[in-house]
Every structure is written in C-alpha cells, then in structure tokens.
Amino acid sequence: MTLVRTKIGRRAFIRNTGLAGGGLVLGFNWLASCKMTPEQVKSLPKEWFELNGFLKVADNGLVTIMSPNPEIGQNVKTAMPMIIAEELDVAWKDVIVEQAPLNTTIFSRQLAGGSQSIRQGWESLRMAGATARHMLKEAAAQAWQVPFSEITTKEGQLMHEASGKSAGFGEMASAATAIEVPEEVELKETNSFSIIGTDTKNVDGQKIVTGKPLFGLDVQREGMLTAMIVHPPAFGMKYKGMNAESVKSMPGIKDVFHFEVYQEDTQKQWSDEGGIPELVAIVGNSTWECMQAKKALEVEWEEGSKLESTAYHEEALSALLAKAPEQPARKDGDVEAAFKKAAKIVESTYSAPYLAHNTMEPMNFFAHVTPEKAELLGPIQTPEFLEQTLVSRLGMPVEKIDVMMTRMGGGFGRRLYGTFAVEAAVISQKMNAPVKLVYTREDDMTQGTYRPAYKVKYKAGLDENGNLIAWHVRGAGTNDDLIFENRFPAGAVDNYLAEKHSLQTNVTTGAWRAPRSNFIAGAEQAFMDEVAEASGKDPIEFRLELFERAINNPVGEPEKNDYNPERYAGVLKLVKEKSNWGTDTGKSRGVSAYYCHNSYVAQVLDLEEGDGMPKVDKVWCAVDCGIVINPLSAKNQVEGGIVDGIGHATYSAMTFKDGKPEQSNFDRYRLIRNMEAPKEIETFFVDNGIDPTGLGEPSLPPIVGALSNALYKATGRRHYSQPFINERPPLVG
Amino acid sequence: MATYTLNINGKKQEVDVDPSTPILWVLRDHLSLVGTKYGCGIAQCGACTIHLDGKATRSCILPVSSIGEQKITTIEGLSENGDHPVQKAWLEVDVPQCGYCQAGQIMTASALLESNPNPSDEEIESAMNGNICRCGTYLRIRKAVKTAAKS
Structure with a gap:
C-alpha cells in the first residue's frame, strides 16, 4: 500500500455536514428505464450516505459515484468512476454512475479537453475512493472494537479475520459519515487492481441503444420554446437590418429579434472565442416551425472586414513560409x-x-433565465468557463446560475467554445421563458470555430x-x-x-x-x-x-x-x-x-x-x-x-x-x-x-x-x- | 395544420401539425419520442433512420402527410425491453462512443437483418454506408451486425 496525503481535492472530501448522520434519500430514477423485478424492488436502498462529494453509499451496499467531467464520447463517464470504485474496493456491479453537475467547490477541472480527464483526475479520483474506504474501515474498527489495521476490504465487504466479523459497506455507511476525514490514506498497489484494467462496458450503453433522452437536443420542459439563430452568411459580414414582421406572424412563431451575444462590457473567457457578436434569433413553438421561419426570413448583412477566399488563405500562408x-x-x-x-x-x-468539427449532434443548449435564477443544461466541454461568462453577460451572481451537463453527441473540441450556450441564455432572458436553442446542420457547419x-x-x-x-x-x-x-x-x-x-x-x-x-x-x-x-x-x-x-x-x-x-x-x-x-x-x-x-x-x-x-x-x-x-x-x-x-x-x-x-x-x-x-x-x-x-x-x-x-x-x-x-x-x- | 392518426410502435397516435412537417420532428417535438436523432435534415447521415413498414427510412425528409396507414417503428419501439438481437449485440460489442448516431445505426442494421438474415461483409458495409459515425465506430458496428446475425 502507498500512503498519500489527502491534500489534492481535499475540499471534495469534506462532507456536507447537513447530511451527516441523517443520510440522504434520493429518487430511484436510474432504474426508470427498465422494468423492475420484484427482487430489484426489494433491494432498493432506503437511505444513502454521502461519504464525500464523489460518492454515496446506500444502506444496502449500492454505491453511487459521481462522474465529474463532461462526457463527449471519450467514455470518462465509465472510466472515472472505475478509478474511484477501485480504491473504494466495491464490486463494479454495485455501482451506479451519475453525471455530476458543475460544482467548483467539490470538483476540480470539470473540463473535457486535451485528453486530460484521466491524467489529471487520476490522483484525486483514487483518493476519493480511498478516503471513503478508510472511513468505512474506521467505522467498522470502532463498531467491532478492533484495531483499524486489522480490517480488510473486498468487493464492498469489511472483514476482521481474527474475530470472524464482517459487514457490508452499507451496514457501516451511516457510522462512516461521522468519521473524521483522514489526513492520510492508503492507495492500492497498481498490480493489485481488480477493476482498473478490466474490460468494462459503457455505463450509458443500455440507454443509448434504446434511444433514451441523454443528449442536449433531447431536453424537453414544460412551456419550453425552441430558438434558432441566423448568423452572417460569410465571414467578414455583419448585421445590417431586417424586416421581420411577416415572419413574426408565421404559424407557431413567437418572436424574431436581433441581439448582441456579447456586450461591450461582457467579460469574455477564452471559451467565447469564435462567437459571433450579433445574431438574429427566431423563437417559436417547434423546431419545424422555426426552420420554416428561418427559410422565409430575409436579413440584410454588410461587409465589416475582408471577405476571404480559400485561394487567399493558401497564397498568404505560402507568402509567410517564404520568409x-x-x-x-x-x-x-x-x-x-x-x-x-x-x-x-x-x-x-x-x-x-x-x-469543421461536425459533431453528429449539432450545437444546442437549454436555458431558463428568470430574474431570480439561470438554469443551463446541455452539451458543453467547458462548463466552468460558461458559468463565468454568464455571470458577466446576465449580470447575475454565480450562486444564482446552475450549469448542468448532458451527454454529448460528440465534442472533438467544438464544445469547448460555449458561445451557443451564451446565446441560449440571452434569448431565454429576453423571452423570459425556457428555451432550447437548436443549430441546424447548416448553422453548425458554417458558423466557424x-x-x-x-x-x-x-x-x-x-x-x-x-x-x-x-x-x-x-x-x-x-x-x-x-x-x-x-x-x-x-x-x-x-x-x-x-x-x-x-x-x-x-x-x-x-x-x-x-x-x-x-x-x-x-x-x-x-x-x-x-x-x-x-x-x-x-x-x-x-x-x-x-x-x-x-x-x-x-x-x-x-x-x-x-x-x-x-x-x-x-x-x-x-x-x-x-x-x-x-x-x-x-x-x-x-x-x-x-x-x-x-x-x-x-x-x-x-x-x-x-x-x-x-x-x-x-x-x-x-x-x-x-x-x-x-x-x-x-x-x-x-x-x-x-x-x-x-x-x-x-x-x-x-x-x-x-x-x-x-x-x-x-x-x-x-x-x-x-x-x-x-x-x-x-x-x-x-x-x-x-x-x-x-x-x-x-x-x-x-x-x-x-x-x-x-x-x-x-x-x-x-x-x-x-x-x-x-x-x-x-x-x- | 391538419390532424393525422399515425401508427407508431404499435400504438395509434393523433397529432395536429402542418402537413409538411417531417415525421422526425413530429416524433421528437410532438410525441416526445426523442430517440430518433436529427443529424443533417437532408437524408445524408442516417441519424434519423426509422422503420416504415419494416423498411429503413430517413425520417428527416418524410412529410407527415405522406405516411398514411404505414407502420412506423422507432428505436423506442424496436423491442419492448431493449433486448432486440441488434441492441443486445451493440451492448455486447460495446459499440458506442458518443452514442448519438447509434439509434440510426441500429435501425438500419435491424432492417438489414430482417430482409437478409445472413449478410456478407460487403453487404453489411454497403447497407451501413449511409449512416455516418463521426466517432469512427464503423469496425464495431460491422462486428455487432455480424454478432446479431449469428444470434
């Protein structure tokens, strides 16, 4: 065993004291996609105990592990919880994985980019599992009045060989919440891994093959409107004007307006690069009605900067290479x-x-911005940066903004640049209604980035x-x-x-x-x-x-x-x-x-x-x-x-x-x-x-x-x- | 607007929509069947594939007015418990990466096997050629179709 200090990500290991002892009862929605057998219903947990920000243990031994990083198809939603489960020493079949929301006080680097999720998460994920295991062992040691060092674990079981005592993690979970978070924890030797290094199927596999709503584009809410944007037809062009009156009266159309995605004083993040400053929004009841309005709408554009062609790019690059x-x-x-x-x-x-990136799921985002709060839900590789931009653009304190990630229909870098989510938020704020912004394939391919x-x-x-x-x-x-x-x-x-x-x-x-x-x-x-x-x-x-x-x-x-x-x-x-x-x-x-x-x-x-x-x-x-x-x-x-x-x-x-x-x-x-x-x-x-x-x-x-x-x-x-x-x-x- | 009675996944469903509305958007926006995906809107990528009387069909360019009595099957209705041989094979081979295109891939594959239970490698590649996967899971898709054919 290797001893490591729990310094990295330690704030994630400090329990929410409000939950300590009392446990936490959650909905059972992870099973909603399957018909439950009577045995499954019987084995449903009654209480969940949060041992740290990454995981909760139920009274029946099930473990919920939060996957902190956005899932774009790189399969971190399976791999990151595997690392935690390994160090917790729980059987993988007893693990339920949930996508964590953006939470900068618990998690660090909730970003999908640079192939860094596993590399940079490695230490803190191992520690999250090892810390919880340590606390469960300590709880067992106290309950059985035996030395901590004599407690062993295996696949969700705590054991004391000398006395023959054993218990499931679930039985000790409540007591473990009262244990002090350790200063140091033991990590497994890499050659003793039993989950890491094994072929493990995608945790969302069943939902994917049965068409369950997983993606941003699948989000639906009561009273939700659909929004589309119209962007300049050429790089170098900018908005001049439009006559939207006839389009506004088309079936299902609620509004058509020009808007500034970013204002002069908006504090932009690097993730806002590539955003088009001014756009036209079409808001309506359904996607098809918005698409029809988009076709009918005539917007005037004017030249703002040079209109470049491929021949120019090639010549200019060659000219640079000559010197x-x-x-x-x-x-x-x-x-x-x-x-x-x-x-x-x-x-x-x-x-x-x-x-072009051409993620199969075009850019989209759900936003519900009211004067009291902003709720953002969708496919984004950089939720933390989006949140910071929204603080500035919406003029709202960070605690009133919730950013949640859906599974993404591809990233490839495109969803590092969350300008579409800012657009959704601004449109929702103006409409004072829940809005899902949808890019057509054409918008997606011709927008840039x-x-x-x-x-x-x-x-x-x-x-x-x-x-x-x-x-x-x-x-x-x-x-x-x-x-x-x-x-x-x-x-x-x-x-x-x-x-x-x-x-x-x-x-x-x-x-x-x-x-x-x-x-x-x-x-x-x-x-x-x-x-x-x-x-x-x-x-x-x-x-x-x-x-x-x-x-x-x-x-x-x-x-x-x-x-x-x-x-x-x-x-x-x-x-x-x-x-x-x-x-x-x-x-x-x-x-x-x-x-x-x-x-x-x-x-x-x-x-x-x-x-x-x-x-x-x-x-x-x-x-x-x-x-x-x-x-x-x-x-x-x-x-x-x-x-x-x-x-x-x-x-x-x-x-x-x-x-x-x-x-x-x-x-x-x-x-x-x-x-x-x-x-x-x-x-x-x-x-x-x-x-x-x-x-x-x-x-x-x-x-x-x-x-x-x-x-x-x-x-x-x-x-x-x-x-x-x-x-x-x-x-x- | 007009009212249509559609036979979807063995159930009669009534919708009141513009006759030009593609069945893709009727499914997604009006019936909350969002398993069928939007990818291109011009029948080039296959993400929106459904079965129309058992045949793999692109739903993104198919107006609701043209459906009539034809039976629609979507990914949600391919099997009651998500255990169609193609779905099982997809899980066994662990095909998906991002997963977005896979409902369309599965609908194309299941229609292929319905009409040709024992396709050759070439027939599989040819049948699956209309479905784009940006993550590049094509090799596993082929393997899963073969696995399903064997079962």
Whole structure:
C-alpha cells in the first residue's frame, strides 16, 4: 500500500455536514428505464450516505459515484468512476454512475479537453475512493472494537479475520459519515487492481441503444420554446437590418429579434472565442416551425472586414513560409552551414485545409433565465468557463446560475467554445421563458470555430553515410502557428531550426481533436519517410537511430525536449514486431509514430490496391498511455481516432469563396463512411504501470503519416495536399 | 395544420401539425419520442433512420402527410425491453462512443437483418454506408451486425 496525503481535492472530501448522520434519500430514477423485478424492488436502498462529494453509499451496499467531467464520447463517464470504485474496493456491479453537475467547490477541472480527464483526475479520483474506504474501515474498527489495521476490504465487504466479523459497506455507511476525514490514506498497489484494467462496458450503453433522452437536443420542459439563430452568411459580414414582421406572424412563431451575444462590457473567457457578436434569433413553438421561419426570413448583412477566399488563405500562408520570422522558435547548431556540406538535401511542403468539427449532434443548449435564477443544461466541454461568462453577460451572481451537463453527441473540441450556450441564455432572458436553442446542420457547419488551415515546409540534410545532420521546419497556420518546436526530431539532430508564423484571418478557428498535431504529425512523418528513403535506410530503422541519439546524447538541454525517446522508440519497436515489418504482405505498407497528449503511438498501415482509391486493409497500432483504465473502451478510442484521421485526411475540407463557406451539409462536406474504414485494426498497449495519460486524441495524428507513406508505396507519388481525394491527376485509375 | 392518426410502435397516435412537417420532428417535438436523432435534415447521415413498414427510412425528409396507414417503428419501439438481437449485440460489442448516431445505426442494421438474415461483409458495409459515425465506430458496428446475425 502507498500512503498519500489527502491534500489534492481535499475540499471534495469534506462532507456536507447537513447530511451527516441523517443520510440522504434520493429518487430511484436510474432504474426508470427498465422494468423492475420484484427482487430489484426489494433491494432498493432506503437511505444513502454521502461519504464525500464523489460518492454515496446506500444502506444496502449500492454505491453511487459521481462522474465529474463532461462526457463527449471519450467514455470518462465509465472510466472515472472505475478509478474511484477501485480504491473504494466495491464490486463494479454495485455501482451506479451519475453525471455530476458543475460544482467548483467539490470538483476540480470539470473540463473535457486535451485528453486530460484521466491524467489529471487520476490522483484525486483514487483518493476519493480511498478516503471513503478508510472511513468505512474506521467505522467498522470502532463498531467491532478492533484495531483499524486489522480490517480488510473486498468487493464492498469489511472483514476482521481474527474475530470472524464482517459487514457490508452499507451496514457501516451511516457510522462512516461521522468519521473524521483522514489526513492520510492508503492507495492500492497498481498490480493489485481488480477493476482498473478490466474490460468494462459503457455505463450509458443500455440507454443509448434504446434511444433514451441523454443528449442536449433531447431536453424537453414544460412551456419550453425552441430558438434558432441566423448568423452572417460569410465571414467578414455583419448585421445590417431586417424586416421581420411577416415572419413574426408565421404559424407557431413567437418572436424574431436581433441581439448582441456579447456586450461591450461582457467579460469574455477564452471559451467565447469564435462567437459571433450579433445574431438574429427566431423563437417559436417547434423546431419545424422555426426552420420554416428561418427559410422565409430575409436579413440584410454588410461587409465589416475582408471577405476571404480559400485561394487567399493558401497564397498568404505560402507568402509567410517564404520568409523567416523575426525569431526562431528553436535553434540548435547551424542548419545553413550543415546544408552547405550535406551530401543530400530533401525539401517538401505539405498543406491541409480548414475542417469543421461536425459533431453528429449539432450545437444546442437549454436555458431558463428568470430574474431570480439561470438554469443551463446541455452539451458543453467547458462548463466552468460558461458559468463565468454568464455571470458577466446576465449580470447575475454565480450562486444564482446552475450549469448542468448532458451527454454529448460528440465534442472533438467544438464544445469547448460555449458561445451557443451564451446565446441560449440571452434569448431565454429576453423571452423570459425556457428555451432550447437548436443549430441546424447548416448553422453548425458554417458558423466557424474550424480546425485551422495549415502549411509547412521541411528541409533536411544528410551526410554521405545517410545520417541526418540538419532539419529545418517552418510552419504556418490560420490564427495558429502550428509548430511544436521541442517535439521530435528536436534533440535528435545536431543542426535544428524550427520557425513558425500565424496568419490572422477572420474565419474563426479553434481546437479540433488533437490540435496542430492532427496535421503536423502526418506531414512530419511523411517527410521523415522521404528523408529515410533518401538515406537508403529502412524507415523504422532510420527513426530508431534518431531515438537512440536522443536517448544517448540528446541535442540541447534534455529537459527541453518534449518527449521521452525511450517510450517513443518502445512503441515503434512494438508495432514493428506485431506487424511483422519487413515481410512482404503483398500490400502497400506505411509506418508512422507520434507523441502528443502525453502518450506515444506508433502505427503500421497496409493498403490494398483495387479500383479507385486504395482501401485500408489493416492497421497495427502500438500505444503507450501508461495504465489503461478500461481496455475495451480504450481500444474503441484508438480505433475511432484512426478512422477519424484517415477520413479527414482523405476526404474532408472546408473551403470559402468571398468569406462564404462552400460546404454547409454532408452532401458537399464528405466524412468517411463505413465502406471506407479499415477492414481491421489491432491495438497493443504497452504494459508499464506508469500513471495514465491521454487517449482520446493520440491515435489520430500519426495515422495520417502512415496512410501517406502507404499511399506513396501504392502509387509511387507523394501526397502533399489534403484531402488526398482531391489530388490531381487522381491518385489511381 | 391538419390532424393525422399515425401508427407508431404499435400504438395509434393523433397529432395536429402542418402537413409538411417531417415525421422526425413530429416524433421528437410532438410525441416526445426523442430517440430518433436529427443529424443533417437532408437524408445524408442516417441519424434519423426509422422503420416504415419494416423498411429503413430517413425520417428527416418524410412529410407527415405522406405516411398514411404505414407502420412506423422507432428505436423506442424496436423491442419492448431493449433486448432486440441488434441492441443486445451493440451492448455486447460495446459499440458506442458518443452514442448519438447509434439509434440510426441500429435501425438500419435491424432492417438489414430482417430482409437478409445472413449478410456478407460487403453487404453489411454497403447497407451501413449511409449512416455516418463521426466517432469512427464503423469496425464495431460491422462486428455487432455480424454478432446479431449469428444470434
């Protein structure tokens, strides 16, 4: 056992004293979706005892665990409670999971982003479970008049071997609420885990497959109105005026008005980036009636700033890449001198377009704002920031604002930017009624907050023995400077120069699953193969040599390099072994490796040639994310990232003409479909007992490189511009 | 506005709506059957898939006025206790990530198996190709359809 102080998140462990001793009776709504058997009715708990902010134990031994973070499909609603249940030492079948509301006094970092929920929650979740277990043990020790140290637990049972006494957690729960919160608790040894590391099914699975209301769009309330917005048709345009009278009299329409989402004195958070300051709202009784009114409404817009087209973005990014920035982001050695003496030089430029998030559930939010209080309910990755913006925008103290999260029909970064929830609140305040704001797919796709467009130029120098002696990367993005200057191959090349530019544009951008990495990994790993080919070495051996250099004799200060070369090389070696690299499979094969969100991923991809676009036959994927909480769902995340990465690099793009998005729905914006997904994906996790790191994002970035490298093998041509499907002449056939 | 009597999940339901209203919004807004999802509104993504006389149909472009006597089945009515073989297979394989598209996927898959109880890999991929999953659960979807076919 490891002793840890309960400092982190300690405020969460202090009980609400109002409940102590008295217990807490809750509704039994978690069973409402199933017909209860008489046995289930008999076993319903009579009282619940809150041992800390994360969990409650019932008199019959059932445990309710609050999942603090928003659920966007990354499955934290199963994984986070698993960690608590592990340290509590309760059987998983006795656990009921509930989504916690925003509560900054109990929970820290209630945010879904950066693949950090598990990594940053790890310690406090373990402590929450361990603290409650400690208190239950203490209660048993006092009841049985035996030493605390002689009490053991197993699957919700307290035992004292010497006296033969035992009790369920439920029997000691009431007494445990009176126990002092311990200063120190024991954590389990990682090799004694019985819940963590086991395949555990999604806690919302039954509700999902039976169509229960889980999502923001499913929220319905008595007297609720539906609201829609009309936003400018082009980036650079702003509201001028409208004549809404005829639309206001359409069936079911309550009001049509222009409004300011943010006022001049609104204190905005970073999550308000990308919000359009002025919009038109249509409020009515039903979705279809609002949609009809939206079609009929004519709004006048005027030019407020430059109307940018895709051609402009491409030219402006190229122009930036043609010049050096004032300061390099990182410089080791002297690349210019090294290029002069290099035996071979390789140079390439890679690019990718804007992408929309396209969560399957379009943006929406429920708001009921009255002069007394504000109730917000919906899909949001950043509830805490939303609450802060609402304090300022609604002019209400924080204690009068309740923010609750629904399950989300996808996040991918889009729901970090909760401007839609602010819009819902402002509309509800004006209507003085409960309102559900709904974006149409077209609103969702054309509103902005896109993955930036990127372009990057690489130049590498090899000596006469094929050793990499110089690496120069210069990257640029729209509203984003793209380059992680301290990531690989920084630290593995004597002469290294990283430079970055950002192009300011009015097409709004934001984080999109694995920000920056989602493009730069594919570009870097494709270029790495170009350089490996020029060196005459095997692409995996070429990379491993560089990692050896970074392990044995890193360039620059080692702590500056933002990766662990041994773990990096580890996943590459693992995927090499599992894929039988070097054997002829008759397929076109590509490799790639990348590090992001504190995790390491290496992949090998086989393409099968046929008519038209080659099809991905199989992907082997090696992952080092430390301890895997739930392998069943971890593999799902890895597979999803791979499909997502292949799909967007191959098929997807947002383009603009005079500021107007040229894609507004799935007829013109192509997402990967079932037939285009790999036939097989095999995932291997490194078992090293290291504390867990991110998994929602890391499998996506490298797969673009593996695909690109396999496409080169299949077609004999390099693919420098995404989406690859647009390559002219066509890739194949 | 007009009154329609619809046969939904084996029950007669009366609604008073504009004849152009797609059945998707009748289900969601007027009958509180929100399991059928809105994804695109132009029959491109499959999130709104229902069964119309047993055939997988996109509800987002289907006006209520065109339904007549045809029987509508939604995800809520696919089985009484959530134990249709396709639903069970979806749970066994643990398909969902965000879960939003899965009702539509399940409705497409169950209609496929109704007409073709033993589909080939190609037939599964082809039948499921109209349903987008942004999370990328396509491999598990295929596996779950096969699992359901075996049961």
